[in-house]
Amino acid sequence: MTEQTTPAETTGQRRLREARERAAEREANPASATAIKLPTPGETVHCLVSGTTLHRGGFEGGYVLLRGQQFIVTAEMIEASRDRFGRHRGVALVHHPELQKLAHKGRVLYAPGPTPEGFEPWEYGDPAWADARERARLDAHAQRTDAERRAALAEVHRRYGPAQPMNSFTKYISAADREAEADRKARLAAARAGQPFLGSSSEGGGDA
Incomplete structure (x- = not known):
């Protein structure tokens, strides 16, 4: 009589079995979740x-x-x-x-x-940050003396961080990204x- 051997469990099969076992345990014992x-x-x-x-x-x-x-x-x-x-x-x-x-x-x-x-009220890199930083930078350059301008620009850098680099290439924006950006602007306008x-x-x- 030929003895039948059980095929070795693959890594994917083992992970699936373990996930099912964990799910069954959570259902049987909700307090463990x-x-x-x-x-x-x-x-x-x-x-x-x-x-x-x-x-x-x-x-x-x-x-x-x-x-x-x-x-x-x-x-x-x-x-x-x-x-x-x-x-x-x-x-x-x-x-x-x-x-x-x-x-x-x-x-x-x-x-x-x-x-x-x-x-x-802003996060580094977002449009509100860019607007606030640019206004502060222009105000700094409008100071009357070199010393005042240097101090004001140092404060701009301390508060807002460095300016983001300008990219020389054209970034592709998908339709989904354009829709998300339009949705974001609508939300901000409503707010x-x-x-x-x-x-x-x-x-x-x-x-x-």
């Missing part, structure tokens, strides 16, 4: 990325926030932060920056607590006007 610390209704949170849409729940749409803008979390906001698969995103993950990065393409949108004193942004997120629910 990583717990998410949700914000408490009434808690103060501030925004880190201008153009972020904060969904308020129900049919009220959402508000587009500016960097540094703070607000009070509500139970409706937490519930509205779920995506179509029921997973928490956005403000619900305020205490989990690493999970925010996973949910929002590497971005951390929210931080707990009031806006810190001296918090800059500056203090109006709700009623457009839907391409992320499929939750905060954008």
Whole structure:
């Protein structure tokens, strides 16, 4: 009688088996899954990325926030932060920056607590930074004496950092990137006007 041998398990098969075993363990023992610390209704949170849409729940749409803008979390906001698969995103993950990065393409949108004193309303390299740096640079060059100009330019470099290099080549921008940029500008315009942004997120629910 010929003895049958079991084929060796490949690396891909082993990983798939282990993933299924972990999923089965989580279903059998939910307490073993990583717990998410949700914000408490009434808690103060501030925004880190201008153009972020904060969904308020129900049919009220959402508000587009500016960097540094703070607000009070509500139970409706937490519930509205779920995506179509029921997973928490956005403000619900305020205490989990690493999970925010996973949910929002590497971005951390929210931080707990009031806006810190001296918090800059821009991030290095973004359009708001470029505008602020250029205005400060022009003001520095407008100083009356060489000493004043040198001191003002040093302060520009200290506060805003070095200017970004100019590229000599033409960058290809895809249709998706153009659409995303148009969406970003619409969000910022709504935020500056203090109006709700009623457009839907391409992320499929939750905060954008």
